[in-house]
Structures are given as structure tokens and as C-alpha cells.
Amino acid sequence: MISSRTFTFRDKNLEPIWDKVRSGERLSKEDGLALFASDDLIGVGRMANEVARYKSGDAVYFVLNRKLEPTNVCVLSCKFCDFAVRADSEQAYEMTLDDMLSKLRPDLHEVHITAGLHPKWPWEFYIDMVREIKTQFPNVDVKAFTAVEIDYFSKKFKKSHEQVLRELQQAGLRTMPGGGAEVFSERVRKELFKQKIGARTWFEVHKTAHRMGIKSNVTMLYGHIETIEERIDHMLQVRDCQDETNGFLSFIPLAFQPGNTGIKTRNDFTSAIDDLKTIAVSRLMLDNVPHIKAYWVMLTAEVAAVALNFGADDMDGTVGEERIAHDAGAISPMELAKNKLISIIHESGKLPVERDVWYNPIELYPKKEWSVVSKMPYLNSVPFYQEFESHLNDIKIAPLIPSALGKFARDGVATAGPLSLRDFMTVSEDFERLDYGIAVKGKAHSVLLFSKYDWSELKGKRIGITADTSTSVELLRILLEKKHAISDYKFERMKRESFRNDYTQYDAVLLIGDEALRCAYSGGFAGFNLMYDLAEEWCSWKELPFVFAVWAVRKDAPEAVKNDIVRALEHSLKASTGHYAETGGEYGRLLGMSSSQVEHYLNTFRYRFSIDEHTAMAEFEMEYESLKNVERAFSLSADLQSV
Numbered sequence: 001m002i003s004s005r006t007f008t009f010r011d012k013n014l015e016p017i018w019d020k021v022r023s024g025e026r027l028s029k030e031d032g033l034a035l036f037a038s039d040d041l042i043g044v045g046r047m048a049n050e051v052a053r054y055k056s057g058d059a060v061y062f063v064l065n066r067k068l069e070p071t072n073v074c075v076l077s078c079k080f081c082d083f084a085v086r087a088d089s090e091q092a093y094e095m096t097l098d099d100m101l102s103k104l105r106p107d108l109h110e111v112h113i114t115a116g117l118h119p120k121w122p123w124e125f126y127i128d129m130v131r132e133i134k135t136q137f138p139n140v141d142v143k144a145f146t147a148v149e150i151d152y153f154s155k156k157f158k159k160s161h162e163q164v165l166r167e168l169q170q171a172g173l174r175t176m177p178g179g180g181a182e183v184f185s186e187r188v189r190k191e192l193f194k195q196k197i198g199a200r201t202w203f204e205v206h207k208t209a210h211r212m213g214i215k216s217n218v219t220m221l222y223g224h225i226e227t228i229e230e231r232i233d234h235m236l237q238v239r240d241c242q243d244e245t246n247g248f249l250s251f252i253p254l255a256f257q258p259g260n261t262g263i264k265t266r267n268d269f270t271s272a273i274d275d276l277k278t279i280a281v282s283r284l285m286l287d288n289v290p291h292i293k294a295y296w297v298m299l300t301a302e303v304a305a306v307a308l309n310f311g312a313d314d315m316d317g318t319v320g321e322e323r324i325a326h327d328a329g330a331i332s333p334m335e336l337a338k339n340k341l342i343s344i345i346h347e348s349g350k351l352p353v354e355r356d357v358w359y360n361p362i363e364l365y366p367k368k369e370w371s372v373v374s375k376m377p378y379l380n381s382v383p384f385y386q387e388f389e390s391h392l393n394d395i396k397i398a399p400l401i402p403s404a405l406g407k408f409a410r411d412g413v414a415t416a417g418p419l420s421l422r423d424f425m426t427v428s429e430d431f432e433r434l435d436y437g438i439a440v441k442g443k444a445h446s447v448l449l450f451s452k453y454d455w456s457e458l459k460g461k462r463i464g465i466t467a468d469t470s471t472s473v474e475l476l477r478i479l480l481e482k483k484h485a486i487s488d489y490k491f492e493r494m495k496r497e498s499f500r501n502d503y504t505q506y507d508a509v510l511l512i513g514d515e516a517l518r519c520a521y522s523g524g525f526a527g528f529n530l531m532y533d534l535a536e537e538w539c540s541w542k543e544l545p546f547v548f549a550v551w552a553v554r555k556d557a558p559e560a561v562k563n564d565i566v567r568a569l570e571h572s573l574k575a576s577t578g579h580y581a582e583t584g585g586e587y588g589r590l591l592g593m594s595s596s597q598v599e600h601y602l603n604t605f606r607y608r609f610s611i612d613e614h615t616a617m618a619e620f621e622m623e624y625e626s627l628k629n630v631e632r633a634f635s636l637s638a639d640l641q642s643v
């Protein structure tokens, strides 16, 4: 269930739509049209804000990024494009590799590259571009080339889409931008950009990328000649593709800038009402796309701040630095842009979260008076948050995977959350334990070792470890060394963005949370014939439950905050107990699980702790401390902390 809130709408047509949204039912095309037709803008925005809170808590993401447009020379001349010129134009420019490198700095996390379709540049130049950036700036993730460019490379250099993407991926490409989508309408395409690829090729390229583990964004250019129905159709096509590949990270509605295109008069911009409604409707229609972006450079800071309460949860990044740098004074443009983003997000009452290209949180920037509580973004944690958010004041919710919560707890930024047991052990001086957490006696179904070998054959084998874990990796170590007497094994931390093709290089792979569930419910993956449930292994060995996470609150947190958290947990657990199919239905549906599977899964967990769970925690701590190679365990975990 997405929300238990009831709203009073000025437009009564929104009531049945809200009933669908709050229960996690997918909206239809007619619902989308009704949302656009409604004059109850606030009503539409409140619904979208509830969905965004369900997905991202109070977090609003931004990234330290830089946009590179290596050339404006393009072989096409799309009607709406105010950027491209012919090679012989006075405005034509071409950047060298050195020009590009000189624009980057090591503290960036993303470089976003798109350009005109250059008639002469050789294939090697593009490969060198990606490789050189990755070599000189290893921390900068390369997000490059729209589907239009990929298709152009494919035709020009006589390579398949897959070959083009494979070579770029090998050079260091991590993700793709979502440009070139415009509006997926043949009518609009024929009118405005008839030489450019249409929806079929655009999706073909993105689906190929997604299959290869290259995630991407998707844009929608609105506010020109498209109809509202065409906007909704665009969203529905994105939703269908996402059902198939789960490869889109964010949806970006882009307001059309008339400029000198001649399509509209120069100052005929979209209205703030249209911008806000489009963002809100996108959030409501695209139930399976994780993030909706308010591209602040185009929207203006004022509209973007409001958009963050209309369903957007991402502001892109510091791309607008040059513009801001104009009045920058002594502060570096990047710092200024970052501070500006943080203040816009604060102004909207949300929590700024600096992210990487994959939305892994790098830093949190709460206001001093705010407490940050983690929302574990796994299905097994849904019962904690059913009524949580409506019971908290001055508390901001951030979705943090176990290893990230551990890091932010150690850094003193996170106030409370379901800490992984292993992380709780490292912060127990500063945190107090509550009698809530995630424990299981028997199978957990979501802490799984997929293996090519039996336990007894894992000696000397390479085991890939998910980057999410803090406790399960130590549980695996204990099981290997203490239960199965195997000490000679190699753990290798996998990148968070690893995909299934990467798993095959290992002899066994430890997965947790939703990724483990997804793999288990889709029948595992090729080559790994054995699947061990680590909780079941522990429980049958110790005849005790296994505790994965324990709720803990900073000892120095205000009493009112501690009381609020306990009250919210009680309310949530009471509201969800006996209704797990409903509580986790929406979440499970996106994982491909039926409501009875969700109910069965959630029923396996114990969320309130008794003496049994406390005994189990003590037993785990004892086993963990007694491992002979505890040094090695810490060094691996330290590595994981950087995730």
C-alpha cells in the first residue's frame, strides 16, 4: 500500500484515481488524461508527492556533474533544435580531447556527453574520448550518447547497436542519457524531426543497452506541438519498456525552449502550471520508474523547488555551473552550484542527497535541526513504514541500503534506522537498540548464496559479494569457517551496479534483499545450480533465529525524536500485521511477485524482538568475534563501507 492518507479533492474525478494510486493499482490512459484535464493542480500534486515519498522518502537527489557537448556540428537539422549547425557555419565548434579533459575535475561524479552527429569524426575518437576520461578521472562516471547518436554510429561505422555499445562499455561507458526520445509520436516526428530515429529504434537501442547492464534515463520533450494524449502515450511506452527491462533510472520531462526554432514565438515558454502538472502526472503514471527529475536549469530554481513537492525526487546536478558562475565571486562555481541545489532542496522541506550516477548516496545534507531516519529499500522492511511518515515531525526519511546506513551512522549523519547487526556492533557506543528489527527462524528467501559448488567444494573458490551487505557477508564467513570448516576462500566485492552477466565469472555469488528475491523468483541464473538460504543454514545449525537488522537510535537524539520513532514503528506494525499482501503488494508487483507470494514472504519475518532474538544476536556476536581471521573480515567490511 502506497499511502493510508485520505485527501479531500476539489475535483471529485480525482477520488477514484487516488483510490487506485494509494492501493498500488496501475493507472490507465484514461486516468492520465483525467489528471491532465483536472483543474485541481494541488490535488494532482499531493497524490504525486505521496508516491514520491513512498519511493524515496524525503530524499531529493543531485549529482556533481558536468555536461560536455563536444561539437554542435550535426548532419541533421531537426526543426526544434536550436543547437546544431552545419560544419561550415561560423558558430560551428569542435572540441579536442584536451579541451574536454580541461573541463573536468576529480571531485565530479558524472560527465554527461551528448553532441551533434559529426560527419567526419572517426569511431576511434569516441572510444578515446570515453577511455581517456575514465583513465584520467577514474571517479567520474561517463554517461554518454543518446540513442540517436548510438544509431548514427551504428550506421556510419557499420556495427550493430550492441557492438557500438559493447565497445563503448569496454572503454568505460556506464550509463546513457535519455535524450532523443522527444515525444514518441509518429505525427510529431514527421512534423519536427523526420530524419531522426523514431520510437521503435529509440527503444531498440535502450533495450539493447539495458540487456548489457547499461542503465539509462528517458526524456520527454513537451510544450511544442504535441497533444496531451501524445504525452500520455509516451509515458505508457516508457512504462511498457521498463516492465520488460527495468533499465530506466529516471524519467525527465523537458520543457520545450522555443529559442529561434520558429515552432513557437521566442518567449512562448510552458507555464509553471503545465510544468508542475507534467511532473506530477509522470510520477503517477510511471509506477515502475524509480526517479522523476526536475531539471532545474530549464525549470528555474523557483519552479524546481515546488516540483519537489509535486513528485520529483531528483534535480540532476551542477550542470548549470557556468550560468551561476556569472555572479559567483570567490566561491568555486561547482561549490556555488552545489550550495544552491542544497538550499533549493531545503526550501522545499526535503533532504538533499548527493548521489552517483546509479543513485547510490554519497553524502546527506540535512538541516541542523533535522533527524535522518533510514528507510530500508527492501520488500522485507515495508511493514516498518506503513504509517511511519505521517507520525513524524522534523524527521526526514532517506532510503538507505544496509551498507550505506552503516556508513552514515558511523559518520554521525543518520539518526536511526534498521541497522545491519554487523554495523550496529561498530556503533553500539553511540546507538541504543530498540526492540524491533528483522529476524527470521527458517528460510529468509532473500539472503542467498547462488553457487556452482556444494559447501564442501567451496575451498579455494571465488565468491562474489553484493555491495549492499554488511551482516550477511559475515554470516557467510561464519558458516564457511565454523559450520563447514572451510577457511581458504576468496571474497570479492561486486559493484552495486553489477548485472547478471557479471555473476558468471564467480564460483558463487552472495545476494541479498530484492535482487536475491528477484533471482530466486525467476528461477536463479544459468550455471549456478545450487541456492543456499543463509538464514536457514544458521537456524538449523544454532536452533536460533537469525537477526539481520536491529532498529537503533542515536543515544544523543532528542527524547521527542526517539518517542516519535517508537510510536511510528508501533503504528506501522499494527497497521500492517495481518495485511501483508496489501502492505507489500505494490512493492512485490514490481518484483514480479504475486500477492500470495508477498504475504508468504513477509510472514516469515519477525519484526518485534523478544528474548529469542536477543539470544541470537549475542550468539552471532560471539561467533563473529571468535573468527580467527577477524582482521580480514574488518578489511572487507571497510571496503564495503565506501559503497
Ligand code: SF4
Pocket (backbone or CB within 6 Å): 074, 075, 076, 077, 078, 081, 082, 083, 084, 115, 116, 117, 148, 196
Ligand atoms: S540530431 Fe540532435 S543535435 Fe542534430 S539537429 Fe537533431 S536534435 Fe539537433
